[in-house]
Amino acid sequence: MRELGRRSEAADHPFKRPVAAPGSLARSPVPVIHSVPLILAEQVGQRNVITAACPAALALGLTPGMAVTQARALVPDIDIRPADPAADQAVLDSLALHAVRHWTPTAAASGADGLWLDLTGAAHLHGGEERFCRRLVSFCRRFGFTARVAVAGRPGAAHALARFGRQSVTSIPNGSEAQALAPLPPAALRLTPDALTAAARFGLDRIADLLPLPRGPLARRLGIASVRRLDEALGRVPEPIVPVVPEETPVARRRLLEPIGTAEAIEHVIGDLLGDMILTLQERGLGARTLLLILERIDGSEQRIAIGTSRPSRDASHLARLFHLRIEKIDPGDGIETMRLAATRTDPLSATTLAASLAGDDAPADVATLVDQLAGRVGDAALFTAAPVESDVPERAVCRASPLAAPTGWPAWRRPVRLLRRPEPLIGVLALLPDAPPRRFTWRGHVHAVVAGDGPERIHGEWWRRDGELWAVRDYFRVEDDTGARFWLFRRGDGVDASTGDLSWYLHGLFG
Amino acid sequence: MSTNLQRHDALALLRESMGEMRGGETAVLPFGIDALDKRLAEGGLVLGGLHEVSAATPTLTDDAAATLFSVGIAARAAAGSGRRVLWALTRFDLYAPGLEQAGLDPATLLFVEAKDDKDVLAVMEDGLRHGGLASVVGEVKRADMVATRRLQLAAMSGGTPALLARRWRKAGVSPLTELSAAMTRWRIACAPSERLPAPGVGRARWTVELARQRGGPPFTLELEACDDTGRLALPAAPLDRETAPARATARAA
Structure with missing residues (x-):
């Protein structure tokens, strides 16, 4: 990097062990050695190719880009696992966030395998560039990563040197990019595959071959994008780094002049905190899903209460109402001196239109606010809608879904309005086999004489769930007795084949 | 003369305000059956009011009929408005496919399974004070005068009909013997359905008894149960009942 301003190198600690010479890092052993060569494979078009290989595999000649079948033919005993680019990217992103928080304010992920760190004005905080690079490499080694670091005046040059340079730690002075890049292959310049093929066809094997060429013919042969890449690496065109910005939890805080203990005072402060919080959320275009209120008491202990909303919300009165339900759970002790409000979970929430209410079209009030309020009263799990499940077995056809879901309905077979939790066995059933409704039955000690019946509706067991249901059959009947009561009964078995059921009768539900 | 005029104005004003109040009160949900609507004091169920429904006997079948009666009212209140129906109960044994067949589809219904009657x-x-719901249904075993008056006031303030299904606590003591501030109190029982000429169960019938209403006498009617949009129907005239099978057999022959 450029040497700007004063460099204040930290003095070495007299009792710490002397740091090793920079060259020794390259010779240090690779931290993870696999007993069986490990490769990661990915499907590219019709081929399954290697995307990464461990050092043991590399030593055996299994290079990235090779087909997995060929690798298997070369080395039979090999550990192949699927590549997970999303997880790789997540690790890289978290590393970039760590860099922003600890090393330099400007950092970003570069491609799928690298990080940009802008050390301008930040290197002296870590004891100089060289010392920073050493610490960076050992930091990565502790996590099992092999790091290669290059420090240059231009992102393009650093990118090339880190990937194609000879040493694991390279540092070049400002202005010597052309000299340092000259022996590297053109691939170091981040050219497109087409441009690389063209360069190989023209015999341009090194960047040194590109440098003396006139720009016009070069642009015609390799494309204008390639010339731009070369300019970026040499510092003729600026290439800014777009830094990642760490997301911070929106927090509002109030220190109180005097400790408070009454519910009214606490509610007042919550109102103030919500006002602050909503301004913050509005600036960021967010709505709160979970709010955590932390009350610090004067004896040093903390009280925490949390509320959740079913949709992102910035409605102060609604959020205050949710807190109002919880205030009685606060134990103020001798008094509360500080209150903090943190939006621990947020979702994007943009402005909403007022068109409907301006036109006088009276849209119904949002149910989500009611859902939050009721969840605060009876708990989250107690609110639900009934959603269909693809099953013909009646007790499995319904599941509970989130209260704001909009489930679709069921097929139009006649179903009772109340279903017994367990089918109740009937005794004294008189029925003709195989498919007539019963004439009379006894349920809960009462004899019912049936005057009319519909059925059977045959429901087969779900053999994919249990072995016992492989042949099981239920024949459902809807019957009415002489007093007008309507029942939903079933018989186990189809009345012909004994393996479908034992012909016992049950009552399962009640029609009105 | 002038005092007379003033009195006249004052009376007109009073009448106007009375009319406004009454107009605000008497948004009703008619059943769509003349025999029923004419006997109700307001010509239908008052939307901003509490209505109680109970089974006539402690049997589960009558209870199911009472539930379906509430479902039908809730379904007609919600029809086409895009509003939802809140159903609060302590023990969830409703079967949602059956509710859908009485007109309440699952996207409309929002269930709350509360710990006890107080929470319900x-x-x-x-739900009633929120004002954005089509109706609120609750199933309780015990609700005293204070609780029902609170519900009635909440229903008035939100303009949302409240349906309180009162379940039997012990045999022999009807839940409707307890005092209540409800606008109407209904008692529902299953009745034998019309025999079909072919084997099968006809459209269900209920004995619908209006046990008490504000501003009107009680009455009892036999009605056909909810169809898939929650509408009740008047059965064919009793005189026709004897001849119906004969006609049907004639048609079948």
């Missing part, structure tokens, strides 16, 4: 009443009150 509190949840109902929250």
Whole structure:
């Protein structure tokens, strides 16, 4: 990097062990050695190719880009696992966030395998560039990563040197990019595959071959994008780094002049905190899903209460109402001196239109606010809608879904309005086999004489769930007795084949 | 003369305000059956009011009929408005496919399974005061005068009909013997359906008894149960009942 301003190198600690010479890092052993060569494979078009290989595999000649079948033919005993680019990217992103928080304010992920760190004005905080690079490499080694670091005046040059340079730690002075890049292959310049093929066809094997060429013919042969890449690496065109910005939890805080203990005072402060919080959320275009209120008491202990909303919300009165339900759970002790409000979970929430209410079209009030309020009263799990499940077995056809879901309905077979939790066995059933409704039955000690019946509706067991249901059959009947009561009964078995059921009768539900 | 005029104005003003109040009160949900609507004091169920429904006997079948009666009212209140129906209860044994067949589809219904009757009443009150629901249904075993009056006030303030299904606590003591501030109190029982000429169960019938209403006498009617949009129907005239099978057999022959 450029040497700007004063460099204040930290003095070495007299009792710490002397740091090793920079060259020794390259010779240090690779931290993870696999007993069986490990490769990661990915499907590219019709081929399954290697995307990464461990050092043991590399030593055996299994290079990235090779087909997995060929690798298997070369080395039979090999550990192949699927590549997970999303997880790789997540690790890289978290590393970039760590860099922003600890090393330099400007950092970003570069491609799928690298990080940009802008050390301008930040290197002296870590004891100089060289010392920073050493610490960076050992930091990565502790996590099992092999790091290669290059420090240059231009992102393009650093990118090339880190990937194609000879040493694991390279540092070049400002202005010597052309000299340092000259022996590297053109691939170091981040050219497109087409441009690389063209360069190989023209015999341009090194960047040194590109440098003396006139720009016009070069642009015609390799494309204008390639010339731009070369300019970026040499510092003729600026290439800014777009830094990642760490997301911070929106927090509002109030220190109180005097400790408070009454519910009214606490509610007042919550109102103030919500006002602050909503301004913050509005600036960021967010709505709160979970709010955590932390009350610090004067004896040093903390009280925490949390509320959740079913949709992102910035409605102060609604959020205050949710807190109002919880205030009685606060134990103020001798008094509360500080209150903090943190939006621990947020979702994007943009402005909403007022068109409907301006036109006088009276849209119904949002149910989500009611859902939050009721969840605060009876708990989250107690609110639900009934959603269909693809099953013909009646007790499995319904599941509970989130209260704001909009489930679709069921097929139009006649179903009772109340279903017994367990089918109740009937005794004294008189029925003709195989498919007539019963004439009379006894349920809960009462004899019912049936005057009319519909059925059977045959429901087969779900053999994919249990072995016992492989042949099981239920024949459902809807019957009415002489007093007008309507029942939903079933018989186990189809009345012909004994393996479908034992012909016992049950009552399962009640029609009105 | 002038005093007379003033009195006249004052009376007109009073009448106007009375009319406004009454107009605000008497948004009703008619059943669509003349025989029923004419006997109701307001010509239908008052939307901003509490209505109680109970089974005539402690049997589960009558209870199911009473439930379906409430479902039908809730379904007609919600029809086409895009509003939802809140159903609060303590033990969830409703079968949602059956509710859908009486007109309440699952996207409309929002269930709350509360711990006890007190919570059910509190949840109902929250739902009624919210004002964005088509109706609020609650199932309780016990609700005293204070609780029902609170519900009635909440229903008035939110303009949302409240349906309180009162379940039997012990045999022999009808839940409707307890005092209540409800606008109407209904008692529902299953009745034998019309025999079909072919084997099968006809459209269900209920004995619908209006046990008490504000501003009107009680009455009893036999009605056909909810169809898939929650509408009740008047059965064919009793005189026709004897001849119906004969006609049907004639048609079949």
